[in-house]
Amino acid sequence: MQSPVDIRSSLVTQDPQLLQRPLSWTYVPKNCKSMVNTGESWKVIVEGQDSCLTGGPLEHSYQLVQFHCHWGKCANSGSEHTVDGKQFAAELHLVHWNVDLYNSVEEALSSPKGAAVIGIFFQVGKHNEELAKVTDILHEVARKGDECSLPKKIDPAALLPDVHDYWTYEGSLTTPPCFESVTWILFKQPVELSEEQLEKFKSLQSSTLKAFVNNEPVHGKITENCRPVQPLNGRIIREAPY
Numbered sequence: 001m002q003s004p005v006d007i008r009s010s011l012v013t014q015d016p017q018l019l020q021r022p023l024s025w026t027y028v029p030k031n032c033k034s035m036v037n038t039g040e041s042w043k044v045i046v047e048g049q050d051s052c053l054t055g056g057p058l059e060h061s062y063q064l065v066q067f068h069c070h071w072g073k074c075a076n077s078g079s080e081h082t083v084d085g086k087q088f089a090a091e092l093h094l095v096h097w098n099v100d101l102y103n104s105v106e107e108a109l110s111s112p113k114g115a116a117v118i119g120i121f122f123q124v125g126k127h128n129e130e131l132a133k134v135t136d137i138l139h140e141v142a143r144k145g146d147e148c149s150l151p152k153k154i155d156p157a158a159l160l161p162d163v164h165d166y167w168t169y170e171g172s173l174t175t176p177p178c179f180e181s182v183t184w185i186l187f188k189q190p191v192e193l194s195e196e197q198l199e200k201f202k203s204l205q206s207s208t209l210k211a212f213v214n215n216e217p218v219h220g221k222i223t224e225n226c227r228p229v230q231p232l233n234g235r236i237i238r239e240a241p242y
Contacts, residue, residue: 001180001233002171003081003173003174004081004226004229005081005232005235005237006229007082007186011237013239015238015239016240019241026051027155027157028051031048031050032046033045033046033149037145039145041225042069044134044150044154045066046064046066053096060101061100062097062115064094065096066095067093068095070090070226071090071198071225071226072089073202081229083188090122090201091120092159093117093174094118094156095117111179111181113181114179115179117183118185119185119186120191121190124193124198125193127194128192128193128194130159131159133150135201137151142203142205144205144208145208160187161188167184167239168237168239169236170182170184171230171235175227201222203221204221204222205221207220
C-alpha cells in the first residue's frame with residue numbers, strides 16, 4: 001500500500017479512539033545538528049534520543065531522525081498528498097522511527113510499523129521565521145552531497161500548524177525503495193511560507209558537479225520532487241472527531 005494518496009474529505013472515517021491517547025510530541029532544537037543536499041531535497045539531520053512522537057494512532061514511541069521537504073514547479077503543485085484533488089505549494093515530512101520494536105533506523109524503515117511521518121502542507125503567504133533557519137543557508141548545500149551545520153537551531157514544533165487536527169492512514173515512504181512501513185499523520189491546517197522561500201528550495205542542484213552542453217552550464221536544479229498520488233486500494237483514512 002503506497003503513498004502519497006488523495007484525501008477525499010467526504011470519505012474520511014471519524015475515529016473516537018484517536019482521542020483516547022492524544023497525539024503528543026517533544027522536540028529538542030539542539031538535536032537538529034546539520035543539513036544536507038541529498039540530490040532530491042534538503043534534509044535536516046536530527047540526533048539524540050529526546051525528540052519523540054507518541055499517542056494518537058501510534059502504539060509505540062517514535063524518535064525523530066530527520067525532516068525534509070517536497071515541492072513542485074509552481075505554487076499549486078508541490079505537495080505529495082492532495083486534499084480533494086488539491087495540491088499545496090510544498091509538503092514537509094518529519095520522519096520518526098519506532099524505538100520500541102527496532103534497533104536501528106534502517107531496520108525500522110523497512111519493517112512493519114517501523115516509521116511514523118508527520119506531513120505538513122505549505123501554502124504561499126507570509127515569511128516563515130522558523131523555516132528561514134533552513135532557507136537562509138540553502139546556498140551552503142547548493143550541490144548534491146553538500147552538508148553544513150545549523151548556525152541557528154531549528155525547533156521542529158515551531159514548524160507545525162497552530163491547529164493540530166489531522167488525518168491518519170497506513171502507507172509507505174515516498175522515496176525509493178518506498179517501504180510500506182509508515183503510519184502517516186497529516187495535519188489539516190496548512191502553514192505559510194513566502195514565495196521567496198519556496199523559490200530558494202528550487203535553487204538546489206541535483207548533481208555534485210556542473211555539467212555542460214555545447215559549452216553552456218546545465219544546472220540540474222531540483223524544481224520538482226513530489227511523487228504522484230497512489231491508489232488508496234480500500235485503505236481507510238481516519239480523523240479524530242472534533
